[in-house]
Amino acid sequence: AQSVSQHNHHVILSEAASLELGCNYSYGGTVNLFWYVQYPGQHLQLLLKYFSGDPLVKGIKGFEAEFIKSKFSFNLRKPSVQWSDTAEYFCAYSGAGSYQLTFGKGTKLSVIP
Amino acid sequence: KAGVTQTPRYLIKTRGQQVTLSCSPISGHRSVSWYQQTPGQGLQFLFEYFSETQRNKGNFPGRFSGRQFSNSRSEMNVSTLELGDSALYLCASSLQGGDGYTFGSGTRLTVV
Numbered sequence: 001a002q003s004v005s006q007h008n009h010h011v012i013l014s015e016a017a018s019l020e021l022g023c024n025y026s027y028g029g030t031v032n033l034f035w036y037v038q039y040p041g042q043h044l045q046l047l048l049k050y051f052s053g054d055p056l057v058k059g060i061k062g063f064e065a066e067f068i069k070s071k072f073s074f075n076l077r078k079p080s081v082q083w084s085d086t087a088e089y090f091c092a093y094s095g096a097g098s099y100q101l102t103f104g105k106g107t108k109l110s111v112i113p
Numbered sequence: 114k115a116g117v118t119q120t121p122r123y124l125i126k127t128r129g130q131q132v133t134l135s136c137s138p139i140s141g142h143r144s145v146s147w148y149q150q151t152p153g154q155g156l157q158f159l160f161e162y163f164s165e166t167q168r169n170k171g172n173f174p175g176r177f178s179g180r181q182f183s184n185s186r187s188e189m190n191v192s193t194l195e196l197g198d199s200a201l202y203l204c205a206s207s208l209q210g211g212d213g214y215t216f217g218s219g220t221r222l223t224v225v
Binding site: 034036042043044045046049051090092098099100101102103104105106 | 144161171205214217
């Protein structure tokens with residue numbers, strides 16, 4: 001079955017630490033890839049998306065993600081996290097021509113001041 | 114511009130009842146999708162509509178249905194509610210679908 005794996009359920013970091021959240025998808029065709037963030041008590045917000053072109057994608061709030069086709073991966077990174085980055089992060093994909101997002105289970109990030 | 118608006122925010126229903134949830138997409142967005150979010154299953158796709166036509170349907174029983182109106186507003190209906198239907202129901206809209214989705218705050222449904 002088509003799926004998205006997010007390897008870490010809960011990540012705890014100190015402020016200023018670097019962040020990398022793993023995401024692997026299982027879909028053999030062309031994909032559109034997304035990272036969403038859900039801050040406590042708020043709705044899902046789009047951080048960044050990849051459709052084609054440069055595999056290094058920059059998003060909002062200093063986040064970036066790299067698409068590695070050979071590894072079916074789309075890892076999220078941020079060089080220096082802040083307390084305000086505490087949230088749950090969801091990786092998702094849709095197949096080209098599909099209108100359905102398949103989400104990972106999410107990774108909770110807790111940033112300690 | 115206004116975001117995706119979902120009403121109501123909270124609902125409590127009894128097993129066996131039916132419920133209708135409403136979603137108003139961002140102005141100009143013609144694609145509306147619905148998702149169910151639960152702690153155990155995460156975010157699961159229900160269905161997607163574009164110009165009043167259902168283009169995709171997820172793996173949910175027929176008790177879950179939806180529709181889209183000519184103004185792109187959408188409703189989803191769940192009949193014969195079960196305890197397991199308790200969840201946060203999210204609506205998302207996009208210009209044409211597949212190009213990035215903006216989510217609403219959701220309707221939290223509790224079935225007792």
